[in-house]
Amino acid sequence: MSDANLTATTRSADLDGKTRDRRAFDRSFGQQWLRKLALPIALVALLAGFALADDRILTSYNLLNIAQQTSYLALFAMAQMVVILTRGFDLSLGPTVSMVSVGAALAMAGMGGGEAGGLVVVTAALAAGLALAVACGLFNGVVVALLGVSPLVATLGSMNIAIGVATTISDGRPVQGVPSAFSQVFYTGSLLGLPIAIVIALVVGVALAFVLSRTVFGRSLYIIGTNPQAAAVAGIPVKRLLVYAYLLCSALAALGALMMTARTGSGEPNLGGTLSLQSIAAAVVGGTSLAGGRGGVATAVLGALFITILSNGMNLTRIDGYVQMIVLGAIVILGVVLDRLRLSAR
Amino acid sequence: MNSTATLSSGNRTASSGDALDLVLRIGLLPILMAIVIVGTSLMSPYFLGWMNIVNILRMASFLAIIACGQALVIIAGGFDLSVGAVVALASVVTAKAMAAAASAIGGPDIVAIVIGIGAGLGSGLAVGLFNGICVSRLKVSGFVVTLGTMSATAGIGLLLTNGIPVYGMPKAFVQAIGRSQFLGFPLAIYIALAVILVMVFVQRRTLFGRYVYAIGGNLDAAVVSGVSIRPHLVGTYVVSGGLAALVGILLTALVGSGQASLGGDAMMLQSIAAAVIGGVSLRGGIGRVEIVAVAALFLTILGNALNLLHIDSRIQPIFLGLIMVLAVALDEFSRRRTSRV
Amino acid sequence: ADAKSSASWWPFPVFDASSGTPEEAEYEPLDKAEKAHDICVLFPHMKDSFWVAVAYGIVTQAKAENVNMNLYEAGGYENLPKQISQFDDCMASGADAIVVGAISGAGLSQKFAEAKEKNIPVVGVTNPLPKDALPAANYVDFVAMGGVTAKGLLDQIGEEEANVVTFPGPAGSGWAEDFNKGFKDTVAGHDNVKILDEKFGDSGVAVQLKLIQDALQTYPEMNVIWGTAPTAEAAIGAVQLAGRPDMKIISSYENQAMLDALNNGQILAFATQYPVAEGAMAIDQAVRLIEGKDVMKLAQPKADVITDETAKDLNMDLVLAPADWSPEYSVTAQ
Amino acid sequence: MTSADITRTTTPNTAEPLLVLSGVTKRFPGVLALDGVDLDVKAGELHVLFGENGAGKSTLINVIAGTFPPTSGSFRFGGEEMSELTPHEARAIGISPVFQEFSLVPSLTVEENLFLGREKSAAGVLDAGGMRKRARELIGELGFDLYPKARVDSLDRAHQQMAEIAKALLGNVKLLILDEPTASLTERETGRLFELIAKLKTDGVGIIYVSHRMREIRALADRVTVLRDGRHIKTLDAATVTDGELVELMTGRKIDVLFPTIAHDPGETAIEVHDLSTADGLVKGVDFVARAGEITGIAGLVGCGKSELVRAIYGIAPIASGSVALRGKLLDRLDPRTSLRRGVAYFPANRGVEGLALSRPIRENVSMAALDLSRYQRGGVIRRAAERALIGPIMETLKLRPPNIERAVGDLSGGNRQKVMLGRAMARDLDIFLFDEPSVGIDVGAKVEVYEFIKRLVEQGAAVVVVSSELPEVLALSNRLYVMHHGRIAALLEGAAKTEQNVLSSFFEEESREKAA
Ligand SMILES: Nc1ncnc2c1ncn2[C@@H]1O[C@H](COP(=O)(O)OP(=O)(O)OP(=O)(O)O)[C@@H](O)[C@H]1O
Ligand SMILES: Nc1ncnc2c1ncn2[C@@H]1O[C@H](COP(=O)(O)OP(=O)(O)OP(=O)(O)O)[C@@H](O)[C@H]1O
Ligand SMILES: [Mg+2]
Ligand SMILES: [Mg+2]
Numbered sequence A: 001m002s003d004a005n006l007t008a009t010t011r012s013a014d015l016d017g018k019t020r021d022r023r024a025f026d027r028s029f030g031q032q033w034l035r036k037l038a039l040p041i042a043l044v045a046l047l048a049g050f051a052l053a054d055d056r057i058l059t060s061y062n063l064l065n066i067a068q069q070t071s072y073l074a075l076f077a078m079a080q081m082v083v084i085l086t087r088g089f090d091l092s093l094g095p096t097v098s099m100v101s102v103g104a105a106l107a108m109a110g111m112g113g114g115e116a117g118g119l120v121v122v123t124a125a126l127a128a129g130l131a132l133a134v135a136c137g138l139f140n141g142v143v144v145a146l147l148g149v150s151p152l153v154a155t156l157g158s159m160n161i162a163i164g165v166a167t168t169i170s171d172g173r174p175v176q177g178v179p180s181a182f183s184q185v186f187y188t189g190s191l192l193g194l195p196i197a198i199v200i201a202l203v204v205g206v207a208l209a210f211v212l213s214r215t216v217f218g219r220s221l222y223i224i225g226t227n228p229q230a231a232a233v234a235g236i237p238v239k240r241l242l243v244y245a246y247l248l249c250s251a252l253a254a255l256g257a258l259m260m261t262a263r264t265g266s267g268e269p270n271l272g273g274t275l276s277l278q279s280i281a282a283a284v285v286g287g288t289s290l291a292g293g294r295g296g297v298a299t300a301v302l303g304a305l306f307i308t309i310l311s312n313g314m315n316l317t318r319i320d321g322y323v324q325m326i327v328l329g330a331i332v333i334l335g336v337v338l339d340r341l342r343l344s345a346r
Numbered sequence B: 001m002n003s004t005a006t007l008s009s010g011n012r013t014a015s016s017g018d019a020l021d022l023v024l025r026i027g028l029l030p031i032l033m034a035i036v037i038v039g040t041s042l043m044s045p046y047f048l049g050w051m052n053i054v055n056i057l058r059m060a061s062f063l064a065i066i067a068c069g070q071a072l073v074i075i076a077g078g079f080d081l082s083v084g085a086v087v088a089l090a091s092v093v094t095a096k097a098m099a100a101a102a103s104a105i106g107g108p109d110i111v112a113i114v115i116g117i118g119a120g121l122g123s124g125l126a127v128g129l130f131n132g133i134c135v136s137r138l139k140v141s142g143f144v145v146t147l148g149t150m151s152a153t154a155g156i157g158l159l160l161t162n163g164i165p166v167y168g169m170p171k172a173f174v175q176a177i178g179r180s181q182f183l184g185f186p187l188a189i190y191i192a193l194a195v196i197l198v199m200v201f202v203q204r205r206t207l208f209g210r211y212v213y214a215i216g217g218n219l220d221a222a223v224v225s226g227v228s229i230r231p232h233l234v235g236t237y238v239v240s241g242g243l244a245a246l247v248g249i250l251l252t253a254l255v256g257s258g259q260a261s262l263g264g265d266a267m268m269l270q271s272i273a274a275a276v277i278g279g280v281s282l283r284g285g286i287g288r289v290e291i292v293a294v295a296a297l298f299l300t301i302l303g304n305a306l307n308l309l310h311i312d313s314r315i316q317p318i319f320l321g322l323i324m325v326l327a328v329a330l331d332e333f334s335r336r337r338t339s340r341v
Numbered sequence C: 001a002d003a004k005s006s007a008s009w010w011p012f013p014v015f016d017a018s019s020g021t022p023e024e025a026e027y028e029p030l031d032k033a034e035k036a037h038d039i040c041v042l043f044p045h046m047k048d049s050f051w052v053a054v055a056y057g058i059v060t061q062a063k064a065e066n067v068n069m070n071l072y073e074a075g076g077y078e079n080l081p082k083q084i085s086q087f088d089d090c091m092a093s094g095a096d097a098i099v100v101g102a103i104s105g106a107g108l109s110q111k112f113a114e115a116k117e118k119n120i121p122v123v124g125v126t127n128p129l130p131k132d133a134l135p136a137a138n139y140v141d142f143v144a145m146g147g148v149t150a151k152g153l154l155d156q157i158g159e160e161e162a163n164v165v166t167f168p169g170p171a172g173s174g175w176a177e178d179f180n181k182g183f184k185d186t187v188a189g190h191d192n193v194k195i196l197d198e199k200f201g202d203s204g205v206a207v208q209l210k211l212i213q214d215a216l217q218t219y220p221e222m223n224v225i226w227g228t229a230p231t232a233e234a235a236i237g238a239v240q241l242a243g244r245p246d247m248k249i250i251s252s253y254e255n256q257a258m259l260d261a262l263n264n265g266q267i268l269a270f271a272t273q274y275p276v277a278e279g280a281m282a283i284d285q286a287v288r289l290i291e292g293k294d295v296m297k298l299a300q301p302k303a304d305v306i307t308d309e310t311a312k313d314l315n316m317d318l319v320l321a322p323a324d325w326s327p328e329y330s331v332t333a334q
Numbered sequence D: 001m002t003s004a005d006i007t008r009t010t011t012p013n014t015a016e017p018l019l020v021l022s023g024v025t026k027r028f029p030g031v032l033a034l035d036g037v038d039l040d041v042k043a044g045e046l047h048v049l050f051g052e053n054g055a056g057k058s059t060l061i062n063v064i065a066g067t068f069p070p071t072s073g074s075f076r077f078g079g080e081e082m083s084e085l086t087p088h089e090a091r092a093i094g095i096s097p098v099f100q101e102f103s104l105v106p107s108l109t110v111e112e113n114l115f116l117g118r119e120k121s122a123a124g125v126l127d128a129g130g131m132r133k134r135a136r137e138l139i140g141e142l143g144f145d146l147y148p149k150a151r152v153d154s155l156d157r158a159h160q161q162m163a164e165i166a167k168a169l170l171g172n173v174k175l176l177i178l179d180e181p182t183a184s185l186t187e188r189e190t191g192r193l194f195e196l197i198a199k200l201k202t203d204g205v206g207i208i209y210v211s212h213r214m215r216e217i218r219a220l221a222d223r224v225t226v227l228r229d230g231r232h233i234k235t236l237d238a239a240t241v242t243d244g245e246l247v248e249l250m251t252g253r254k255i256d257v258l259f260p261t262i263a264h265d266p267g268e269t270a271i272e273v274h275d276l277s278t279a280d281g282l283v284k285g286v287d288f289v290a291r292a293g294e295i296t297g298i299a300g301l302v303g304c305g306k307s308e309l310v311r312a313i314y315g316i317a318p319i320a321s322g323s324v325a326l327r328g329k330l331l332d333r334l335d336p337r338t339s340l341r342r343g344v345a346y347f348p349a350n351r352g353v354e355g356l357a358l359s360r361p362i363r364e365n366v367s368m369a370a371l372d373l374s375r376y377q378r379g380g381v382i383r384r385a386a387e388r389a390l391i392g393p394i395m396e397t398l399k400l401r402p403p404n405i406e407r408a409v410g411d412l413s414g415g416n417r418q419k420v421m422l423g424r425a426m427a428r429d430l431d432i433f434l435f436d437e438p439s440v441g442i443d444v445g446a447k448v449e450v451y452e453f454i455k456r457l458v459e460q461g462a463a464v465v466v467v468s469s470e471l472p473e474v475l476a477l478s479n480r481l482y483v484m485h486h487g488r489i490a491a492l493l494e495g496a497a498k499t500e501q502n503v504l505s506s507f508f509e510e511e512s513r514e515k516a517a
Helices: A003-053 A060-085 A093-110 A118-146 A151-170 A180-188 A196-214 A216-226 A228-233 A238-264 A275-285 A297-316 A321-344 B009-043 B050-075 B083-105 B109-138 B142-161 B171-178 B187-205 B207-217 B219-224 B229-255 B264-277 B289-308 B316-338 C049-065 C080-092 C106-117 C142-157 C175-187 C205-218 C229-242 C256-263 C275-290 D057-064 D087-092 D110-114 D128-142 D157-169 D187-202 D214-220 D243-251 D306-314 D336-341 D351-355 D362-370 D384-397 D414-426 D444-459 D471-477 D500-516
Strands: C012-016 C023-027 C038-043 C068-073 C097-100 C122-125 C136-138 C162-167 C193-198 C224-227 C248-251 C269-272 C298-301 C304-306 D019-028 D031-041 D046-051 D072-077 D095-098 D175-179 D206-210 D223-228 D231-237 D269-278 D286-291 D295-300 D319-326 D344-347 D432-436 D463-467 D480-485 D488-494
Touching: A003 A297, A060 A093, A060 A196, A060 A216, A060 A238, A060 A275, A060 A297, A060 C080, A093 A118, A093 A151, A093 A238, A093 A275, A118 A151, A118 A180, A118 A238, A151 B264, A151 B316, A180 A196, A180 A238, A180 C106, A196 A216, A196 A238, A196 A297, A216 A228, A216 A238, A216 D362, A228 A238, A228 D351, A238 C080, A238 C106, A275 A297, A275 A321, A275 B142, A297 A321, A297 C080, A321 B109, A321 B142, B009 B289, B009 B316, B050 B083, B050 B187, B050 B207, B050 B229, B050 B264, B050 B289, B050 C205, B083 B109, B083 B142, B083 B229, B083 B264, B109 B142, B109 B171, B109 B229, B171 B229, B187 B207, B187 B229, B187 B289, B207 B219, B207 B229, B207 D110, B219 B229, B229 C205, B229 C229, B264 B289, B264 B316, B264 C205, B289 B316, B289 C205, C012 C275, C023 C275, C038 C049, C038 C080, C038 C275, C049 C068, C049 C275, C068 C080, C080 C097, C080 C106, C097 C275, C106 C122, C122 C275, C136 C275, C142 C162, C142 C175, C142 C193, C142 C224, C142 C248, C142 C269, C142 C304, C162 C175, C162 C205, C175 C193, C205 C224, C205 C229, C224 C229, C229 C248, C229 C256, C256 C269, C275 C298, D019 D057, D031 D057, D031 D206, D046 D057, D046 D214, D046 D243, D057 D072, D057 D095, D057 D175, D057 D206, D087 D095, D095 D157, D110 D128, D110 D157, D128 D157, D157 D175, D157 D187, D187 D206, D187 D214, D214 D243, D223 D243, D231 D243, D243 D444, D269 D306, D269 D463, D286 D295, D286 D463, D286 D488, D295 D306, D295 D471, D306 D319, D306 D336, D306 D344, D306 D432, D306 D463, D336 D344, D344 D414, D351 D414, D362 D384, D362 D414, D384 D414, D414 D444, D432 D444, D444 D463, D463 D471, D471 D500, D480 D500, D488 D500
Parallel strands: C038 C068, C038 C097, C097 C122, C122 C136, C136 C298, C162 C193, C162 C224, C224 C248, C248 C269, D031 D231, D046 D206, D046 D223, D095 D175, D175 D206, D295 D463, D295 D480, D344 D432, D432 D463
Antiparallel strands: C012 C023, C012 C298, C269 C304, D019 D031, D019 D072, D223 D231, D269 D286, D269 D319, D480 D488
16 A cells, blocks of 8 residues: 555545544434433423313413422422432431421421511521531431441431431421411512522522532532542542532422421421432432433423422322322333433434 | 462452451341340340240341342342332232132132232232333333332222221131241241242352342443343342232231231331341342341341330431441441452 | 212211310201312322221212312322322312311411412311311311220229330321320329330331330230220231230221221220211311301311220211222212 | 363364454444454454554454444354354354453452353252362463452452453353453463463464554464454555554554653652552552652562552552652642642553543543642632633643544543543643553554653653553653562662563562562
8 A cells, every 4th residue: 555545545534534523423412402302392291281181280370380399399309419410319308308397497486486586587497407407418428428338328327317306306296386487488478470489499400500510519529420439539529529419418408398397387297208209209200310420400300390290280180199109100110211212212 | 380379469368358358248247236135135124035036036037038139139230119019019919819719719718828829929020020121121220110110019009909908818828827836936937038048049059149140240241241131130120029029928917907008118218228238239249148138137126126125216216227327337347448449 | 889878977976166165066067069169188198998988978978969079198197298289289270178188287287378368268177287277177186085095995994904005106197196195194193004105106007016016025014005006906916926815905096907806806995086977077068168158167076985885886887988988089060 | 281172163174264244334323333344264363453442443343242233244153144143142152252341240259250151050050169160270271360269359450351361261262352351461471371372273263353562463463454443444464564564554654663762851859658558468668769850660560569559659549657758748648639739640540440430521531630720610610611721722732533522531442531531631730640551452553642741741850650561661661660579669670770681580589589588
């Protein structure tokens, strides 16, 4: 082969390489959009299906109702998603919610309930709730990151502890006397015509999306979830950030707990009962990967929206309770199967 | 090459590390358990009473059987959240089938009993099969699939009964399986022992056991080594479903009625806890059922001890949580100290 | 199976506690509603024959008064958020009234306030609620009911020694704590009754079984088991295994298993609050509220202790649904 | 070697070669990895596949081994058309692959791995004794220093490689496929492997061999097929082709010298290690010095602790005793974060495990170790435009291909992955560089680029430490060369003393000294 020949082949190969990359890029770009839009499309289809079956589904009142219900679950799913990104999960999220609810209600009752000023009451609730959440998050984080216990066992442990604390400090009864100032801030109030719960969820969602995609902390979480060893070698303080992730999770759960407490109007020792699994389900159905490193605010919110629409639709179309359980199970499986197909049909 | 060179330093660390590892793996949990046992027996005279020991063993048997199946699934890299729901479903199906058979046939009880047990086990195996097929064929994560089947299975159990206990099983069933004893021990304990022994054999000595380790340890390696993945993955879920159903049947015999409230989330979480405390790695590929059984015993003793020590039932979960974390943390700590990074 | 007519149920003796102090009264429902109202019903769950009995009352009465009824269950006492969402869905679906068996009365208080604002009448059924939370409700006083079971025990044992371990139910449920309190308060003055321990725990048979077995070991002197219906169910087997035929078992509420066990002589007694009647009254109260008619604000069924002697004179129709009845989740008016 | 059952082959008498591929094409999402490749391998022949990283060599091997089917094209083995071949069937008919990415299960023992997929069993019950015996025999025959009951995850890469090779040779082999088998073997094991290959060839086994090392190709090959961009460029007779020609065919350009001439200019002491022992006992009482402006090499046999030493300096391997001083300052704590702050970079040998977050974009992988700098963030918020503007040019100078820094690292070939690692060193100001096996698994062209990179670093006055199992590499690059043996420094070779002969003899001296003690 002559020199000229050789360079010619090189160049053509190179050119070819470039166009090939270009095409590959275009295609994966298209796929990304498909991937991002698939769940929203499914959601719209679901909503449309229910709307055909029952005309009360698409009333503005019910849509607002759906949005409001979603905001709670979305908040918890986002909290869960933060730790799932790091290959963990938080089974203690539900009991943390109960604990915070009771703790905050007790703090408010301790401040004299409605008699004290609104600001004082809300501050007391926030302080008590946050303190409990920090304790729980710190426990999880330290046990997972520093002691090296698997997140499952660590949070199973703290789940039990939180249940114990919640029932002990409340004596097993709802704590009453949540003042209206508190409900005003976390439930009955509204901003620009939107119920406050939706506003809070939106604000938290936007802030969290910013943190995850734009900050060193968020970036690091993804890297830790993708390859913790590589993260450590690259000098990322893995242990410290893991602790922060669990703290953030618990803090978001606490915020949700306060909102739920305002919604119930009392501190409830059983408030978080099945929220742990529900929040994990929502995050995962939305596309957060339990293997770590994949997911975001969108996946958590979409998952929450999906589950809420499903159960709202089934309630309004009068599907029996047990049948609902079966349908929900089937849809969860179907959801991931579709996700799978979407990924492999490239 | 000369044969003396094969004994390099690496060899020695590898083999002695193996032995140490073994001691630690089997050693730490029993030590902790011994502490609990000695401590409790000093403080409560009833703890080491014969009846209490039998009770502990019976309760531990149920958990151990489920945890064995759960461990197998986790070793293969999966997760089975549906076991609690399967316990409930199997209980209901067993009771319904047995009652129906008893009233339809009217013949000897044994026929109805066999039909009932068969139906119960069948329901568990069917759920397991469904889980397995979804996981292996659709390549969906076990966590999500079994989260779905957990909800659906619980729904079916409730749909069948509306939550009302199912009666009408032959008395012989309750007497023979639920309450009979051999050599002072209830039947459940023997069944659990048999299950554990068989599972140990399966894990150590059979192709299936070996392939389960391989699939969980490195799926790609298993594929290129020519291991057929699907049947073995399905197998783990089927075994898990079957064992959960077995527990459902045993519990049904014990309480004397089919109940959709048996099992549940608590049982599922406990089985996972027992597996993990027993050294099964959630990343797959690692774990031995005999240690898992010990962990199941440990958890049961712990709960029993807290009751016998008159600890307020509201505070009990706090202790339980702390000790659980402590057990695994200690284990992790010693493992990390002895093994290099 | 089609519901039987409810005619034989009425008049049903209750305490009218609308004014705060319970007064003897008789409850008599309307014959028919003025039109086919939509009534939304919320249950904590439908996982035992107790709630099936309430549902039976609701379905029967809804048919009797010819109204539309939709029933949603939340799947268990751990699902307060779900019940709240269902409450929202009820309001969103344009219900004329909501009947609720509350997971937590306090936990729904915000929702009650909202419904009031929207002029949707809400009726509480079976589960206790904070005072004056709703325009109408019917439920027994759980503390009183716990007390009734204690009286039943005291009547039976006379001067005998009773060493009791209580198994009130799940900690944090509220009702379990109330039951327990009523029981404890009532036996407090009696020196021959001693409460050895209180064991809270989930009201499933498996959980209760474990608690009982542990208690049998911890307290060999225990001779009375007082607790929920699943407790009693579990206790029957455990006691037999432990060789303690002398054990007295009392259940704080009723279900099918309790009735069978009583007939077999396996338990000493169980309490009933007539759940079928409660369900039926709730529907009637809801209709009256919608139509602006006079309504008993708080009806309290007279809880009874049922022993094998009293069982004979009992209108079982008001205690449990017929064995062949399976729950209907919706009723459409003719 | 005594046993006959490693090579229970019958030489086929058919005129057709053992393996014939015609027009094999393999398309991955977005990548055409193989483009109409023709290839044949005769029985008793060693056929080298040669090509740059990402040329498609491993893909071709995977097709032959039945890992995945080709998108189009046909494939004949032993005179028969193969279609829908599974890995299991491939092994059964005598195609035995040794993969580049190991096909070992980390939680199983060496012995269990050897038999994976082909266990001796009766009715589903394993014949443990029989397998153990066979495993011992095989390892003995191969002369590998491998303990059959060791768990694979307790082995280092080299021993895993041995286990992988042993696995391929168990059973009836007609076509042996070796994908860079020597990438992490040292001289001794490599020697053993070559003897073995010669034996297999005389037994009529066909061998496909992938390597980036010219020396090996020279020593072993009968024919060489050059692949480029998934296409078959040319098949040549090894006896007549020169290195230069091969490299030219592969890269499309001329490469004269593999190792650059580096002007060492030793300055102040950068790293001074005194009496260092690691917690795991792999390094025992080591004294070590590295100076600015020169390359300090570390050579040694497999498992001698050379990697562990640099890992300890960087702060990944915990230290039991001893001290580390940087630029004359004694350090009180060692961890990656502070090491980076002090200007120390470490490039792990196992890029997949310790180096890269594969599903994240190249950009993030490059900036990963520098996110604490104000160049990349302000108050914890990443300056994305600045990041892109900084990383883009870095990867351009390193000639990243394809040059898109938003792609996931997992999509890149081995050489380009190493470039991402190197890019990390340029993303912040560093002056001490610790390389562990810098050229493992990368092609000749990429190697030259890596060496050039190292050269540039040294000539700018940085202190560079290179740990390598490839003797020619450390000999050529380093100014001073430490030789390690069993966790201790066996020798320090400088200037004229720095020869292959001396390195090897210091192993043996140390060995006999240890025996004497
Ligand atoms: N499973 C896969 N999915 C997508 N692309 C792949 C896959 N496997 C390989 N590729 C791509 O196919 C091309 C050829 O890769 P291959 O691994 O065969 O190269 P190679 O010649 O073995 O390189 P090296 O010398 O680095 O091992 C590369 O561009 C690679 O990125
Ligand atoms: N004969 C052997 N069998 C099994 N493992 C061995 C053997 N010899 C050494 N090892 C392993 O080798 C490793 C030595 O660590 P280290 O990475 O420091 O070696 P190294 O000198 O860098 O070797 P390499 O050339 O493989 O990089 C240890 O993990 C040890 O378990
Ligand atoms: Mg390759
Ligand atoms: Mg090394």
